[in-house]
Amino acid sequence: MSENKIYFKFDGKTYGGNQGDTIASALLRNEVKLVGRSFKYHRPRGIYTCGIEEPNALVQLINEHNEPNVRATVKKIYDGMVVKSQNRWPSLKRDLGSINNLLSPIFSAGFYYKTFMGPKGFWKNVYEPLIRRTAGLGKPPREFKSKSIHLHHNIDILIVGGGLAGLLAAKKLAGTDQDVLLVERDNNLGGILRNSNKIKSIDGQKSADWIEKTEWLLKSANNIKILKNTTVTTYNYKDHLIAIEDKTVGAQPDNNKPELVMHKIRTKHTVLANGHIERFLSFRNNDLPGVMLAASFEKYIHRYGVVADTSPVIFTNNSSTFSLLKTMVDMNHKPKAYVDVRDSKKIEKETLELINNYNIPFYPKSEIEGCEGKNQIEKVFIRTKKDKTLKIKTSMLCISGGLNPDIHLFTQSKGLVKWDEKILTFKPEKSFQNTITLGSVSGNFHFEKLVEEVNKKLGFIEGCNNVNTNIEVLGPKEFYIKEIWETKSLKKSLWSKSFIDLQNDVTTKDLRQAIREGFDRIEHLKRFTTNSMGTDQGKISSINALGIASKLLKKSVSEVGTTTYRPPYSPVSFSAIAGRSTYEFYDPVRKTPIHPWHEKQNAVFEDVGQWKRPWYFKKNENESMRDAVQRESKKVRESAGILDGSTLGKIEIKGRDALQFINLMYTNSFTKMKPMSGRYGLMLGEDGMVKDDGIVCKINDQHFIATTTTGGAASVLSHMEEYAQTEWPHMNVFMNSITEQFSTFNLSGPKSRIIIQRVFPSVDFSNEKFPYMTFKFLDYLDTQVRILRASFTGELGYEIYVPPKHALKLWERIFYSSRDIELVPYGTETMHLLRAEKGYIIVGQDTDGTVTPIDLNLNWMIGKNKNDFIGKRSLNRSDIIKSDRKQLVGLVPIDKSYGIEEGQHVIEQENLSTPIKKPVKMLGQVTSSYFSPTLNHSVAMALIKEGNRKIGSHLFVSTSNLNTIAVEVVKPNFIDPENVRLKS
Amino acid sequence: MLLINCPYCGERDQSEFTNGGEAHVIRPKNPENVNDREWSEYVFIRANPKGIYYERWVHSHGCKKWFNAIRNTSTDEILKVYKMGESPPPIKGFKNTLKSPSGEPDVGSGNFAVKKT
Numbered sequence A: 001m002s003e004n005k006i007y008f009k010f011d012g013k014t015y016g017g018n019q020g021d022t023i024a025s026a027l028l029r030n031e032v033k034l035v036g037r038s039f040k041y042h043r044p045r046g047i048y049t050c051g052i053e054e055p056n057a058l059v060q061l062i063n064e065h066n067e068p069n070v071r072a073t074v075k076k077i078y079d080g081m082v083v084k085s086q087n088r089w090p091s092l093k094r095d096l097g098s099i100n101n102l103l104s105p106i107f108s109a110g111f112y113y114k115t116f117m118g119p120k121g122f123w124k125n126v127y128e129p130l131i132r133r134t135a136g137l138g139k140p141p142r143e144f145k146s147k148s149i150h151l152h153h154n155i156d157i158l159i160v161g162g163g164l165a166g167l168l169a170a171k172k173l174a175g176t177d178q179d180v181l182l183v184e185r186d187n188n189l190g191g192i193l194r195n196s197n198k199i200k201s202i203d204g205q206k207s208a209d210w211i212e213k214t215e216w217l218l219k220s221a222n223n224i225k226i227l228k229n230t231t232v233t234t235y236n237y238k239d240h241l242i243a244i245e246d247k248t249v250g251a252q253p254d255n256n257k258p259e260l261v262m263h264k265i266r267t268k269h270t271v272l273a274n275g276h277i278e279r280f281l282s283f284r285n286n287d288l289p290g291v292m293l294a295a296s297f298e299k300y301i302h303r304y305g306v307v308a309d310t311s312p313v314i315f316t317n318n319s320s321t322f323s324l325l326k327t328m329v330d331m332n333h334k335p336k337a338y339v340d341v342r343d344s345k346k347i348e349k350e351t352l353e354l355i356n357n358y359n360i361p362f363y364p365k366s367e368i369e370g371c372e373g374k375n376q377i378e379k380v381f382i383r384t385k386k387d388k389t390l391k392i393k394t395s396m397l398c399i400s401g402g403l404n405p406d407i408h409l410f411t412q413s414k415g416l417v418k419w420d421e422k423i424l425t426f427k428p429e430k431s432f433q434n435t436i437t438l439g440s441v442s443g444n445f446h447f448e449k450l451v452e453e454v455n456k457k458l459g460f461i462e463g464c465n466n467v468n469t470n471i472e473v474l475g476p477k478e479f480y481i482k483e484i485w486e487t488k489s490l491k492k493s494l495w496s497k498s499f500i501d502l503q504n505d506v507t508t509k510d511l512r513q514a515i516r517e518g519f520d521r522i523e524h525l526k527r528f529t530t531n532s533m534g535t536d537q538g539k540i541s542s543i544n545a546l547g548i549a550s551k552l553l554k555k556s557v558s559e560v561g562t563t564t565y566r567p568p569y570s571p572v573s574f575s576a577i578a579g580r581s582t583y584e585f586y587d588p589v590r591k592t593p594i595h596p597w598h599e600k601q602n603a604v605f606e607d608v609g610q611w612k613r614p615w616y617f618k619k620n621e622n623e624s625m626r627d628a629v630q631r632e633s634k635k636v637r638e639s640a641g642i643l644d645g646s647t648l649g650k651i652e653i654k655g656r657d658a659l660q661f662i663n664l665m666y667t668n669s670f671t672k673m674k675p676m677s678g679r680y681g682l683m684l685g686e687d688g689m690v691k692d693d694g695i696v697c698k699i700n701d702q703h704f705i706a707t708t709t710t711g712g713a714a715s716v717l718s719h720m721e722e723y724a725q726t727e728w729p730h731m732n733v734f735m736n737s738i739t740e741q742f743s744t745f746n747l748s749g750p751k752s753r754i755i756i757q758r759v760f761p762s763v764d765f766s767n768e769k770f771p772y773m774t775f776k777f778l779d780y781l782d783t784q785v786r787i788l789r790a791s792f793t794g795e796l797g798y799e800i801y802v803p804p805k806h807a808l809k810l811w812e813r814i815f816y817s818s819r820d821i822e823l824v825p826y827g828t829e830t831m832h833l834l835r836a837e838k839g840y841i842i843v844g845q846d847t848d849g850t851v852t853p854i855d856l857n858l859n860w861m862i863g864k865n866k867n868d869f870i871g872k873r874s875l876n877r878s879d880i881i882k883s884d885r886k887q888l889v890g891l892v893p894i895d896k897s898y899g900i901e902e903g904q905h906v907i908e909q910e911n912l913s914t915p916i917k918k919p920v921k922m923l924g925q926v927t928s929s930y931f932s933p934t935l936n937h938s939v940a941m942a943l944i945k946e947g948n949r950k951i952g953s954h955l956f957v958s959t960s961n962l963n964t965i966a967v968e969v970v971k972p973n974f975i976d977p978e979n980v981r982l983k984s
Numbered sequence B: 001m002l003l004i005n006c007p008y009c010g011e012r013d014q015s016e017f018t019n020g021g022e023a024h025v026i027r028p029k030n031p032e033n034v035n036d037r038e039w040s041e042y043v044f045i046r047a048n049p050k051g052i053y054y055e056r057w058v059h060s061h062g063c064k065k066w067f068n069a070i071r072n073t074s075t076d077e078i079l080k081v082y083k084m085g086e087s088p089p090p091i092k093g094f095k096n097t098l099k100s101p102s103g104e105p106d107v108g109s110g111n112f113a114v115k116k117t
């Protein structure tokens, strides 16, 4: 063995472990019992369990991921692994935070809600930083490069759990036509067969041999796939389950391989064979290191060959501890005491025989009153049946409070559970989905009846034969239990506590207090006390809390009910959820064909949806954004500018009824519009609110091209599709996105005609031959270029549409053709400035889904003679025609040296008190504001109440430092209101 | 995650679909002839029952076709899918289907055990 030793570090000290050891089994092998400090009181904590249910032994892995809250009882060690304890400062043994334990009266149930109410400002400055430092678990990683992937499965039958029940189910299905997936969270199959000595023989063989043969049989059947190290965390509708596979068990994560795999499984039937979880008991200081669940103690022996203690005290209320007793005596280890709350007449004969034969100190009808010790358990106090208290020295106490079927996944599937008075726990009653429970998860703790259960419940599946496995049980066949949740504490010191939730440091006293304060509903009780709200979700203790609550409320447990189990079953790493969707893969980046040119010209990019758009171009390193935008804007109005508008949404609409359809989609009328012309169109929702805008070009009555905003491209297309398919399916109309089929350049400015004439000399660009809002197709190389005379700047302008393969060449040709003319490339910020000077709106900036065309004074765009269009009727609703709605206006500062801030309030009063004491009447808000280089002052657009009537009046705009600026309300059109430039 | 049977493509994960709200909400033929109340009912008011619901879906990451589905909002069971334009099957045909997942009340939601007391 020793040549296979694996060395790892825990809190700086090196320990050796065996291949296959978990951190916990390796630490126990080295007799380390103290592994962490608790969440609230910083009490010393040890290893409580041997699996996924662990509430205490959470550690921090120090590797490139810095993984916090790792269960020491699950994570396998690897050579060179570095592990640290959590929640302690400066060291595990001398922890300063444990002063909290002495302050515990103020940390009782609801403490956070009650104590931190005031004084004002204390929460932010005093309480929160203090709590954050002392409470909490591990430290999250600073950065995480996900190395996880997602896999999908579509199968017939999923078996959750590769223990005895799961293996029998798989064996039954082997060789059938069913596509079966068997998922086991451990790194090997067998479950209870490997973890205890409860089963003497199976088919006359030793358990390990039977598992090996069965696994071979399953693997040689070609219809079963086995996934190990895989935990099912989620059971969704409809039989859709999520499982996380750990690919790095017992090894350092490999940088080039996936670390976790998220399996998304859609199945026809789900077989839950995921077993049970032992529950604990509450007594004084039941959290001390050295207190461990009995079955877990036994699992360490069988599974890892670790005997954590050779003479523990055993405390039980049920028959399942027989196997631990048997395991111990078989190894010639004699327990210090066997304390059973049951009367000896009620204790199964097999246990009594062992106790007699091996002369084990026996305390029937007795209980553990409590235990004491400094950093671990040193002595226990037994209350005997004659109500005497007896002190016994021990360093280990193994407890069993009963067995809970692991119904987490079953309840996630919305199955109904029912309280069973015989086994004192909830068990599945009725499946909601195609769920079958087998073995102890179904409340069947009787191994010899398991084969019958498997044959019966899976009998409906075609082509499977009966399994005839013969199981011989060691010890009691039935499960016997007596109800007990908590023992009465005698000693009262500040340090004495009886816990109900170890991870969240909730005591039974907290439960009692909460119920006294009126939190008598279980969901309220849970949230008020934070019971079972840790990362373990109270797996070993939540039923106990129900038990205690039921006693206090004098109700049966089934009346108290359970809280709702929600996914995930156990914590899921964000890495697994993210999969490959991280960093550059998180969201695709869309670039226009001109992107490399923009980069060379020092463009600063802006994200618009997935697109990268030039925001502004830096002329030199020292040029600020403001300077660049002022320069670009000025040049467009003086000479010419060009914008890469390729991201603009473009939709082609064709069909016999295209005209009728377009008339219904937009407010404008397109009937009398001449072919080869364009029109600015407004699209509304059925509620009458502006949804999108753009230029609609008519090629003929059966063929239109609509442009949309960059962000609205996808939603406008699906809006059109929806109406075409659902409201007017009789119409012959088809639409298709051509956004990526054409790159778009917006050439704008007084010199743009000279430039475009040079680029396309064959076309007559004169105002007479190519007037405003018309467009032309022309042959270009092996394809076609479309030119639309339109403008979003208020200047003479052309939009050039070119297939992307020729886009960059054409862009460069435009610049080459204008080498003696000043042509400036401009970005989105300049575009916004220029259109604001002109009073053109941006849907989504100057509108917000509550704005109608009337509010925008765009009444002229509403086709008055049209019978119908989407949203038309809503424009006559009483609320829409009210005159006191907000309307779009322009604002100009009276003192021209001031700038107006976007998003500020428009108000009537000049002076604001600091701090503001009374509500200030708000008229509206500034939606756009820019400093106009052409006008040399700030111009703004705002939506204000009764705006149209306020034109010419003076109002105030608040500023971020609580001053106000006096403004004049004007029409939102600051440059060339007569459109002389536009139509020149 | 639901498993939805697109009438054009077959069974696919819910993630490929977008819900389009209540089905068979008829847009008035002549919107100008209805009063404010009737119009607002068409635009804003939806049934949203706990139980059987006629709703629209679109296979947005697939064939992009709209269709109708009858879903029990309490159990999430999809009882039927049918194409646009087909007449809706009568609700009484689904009276015998499961009303709620774990036998909780027909109306309201929440913890069954808490509800009962």
Ligand SMILES: [Zn+2]
Binding pocket: B006, B007, B008, B009, B010, B059, B062, B063, B064, B065
């Ligand atoms: Zn489809």
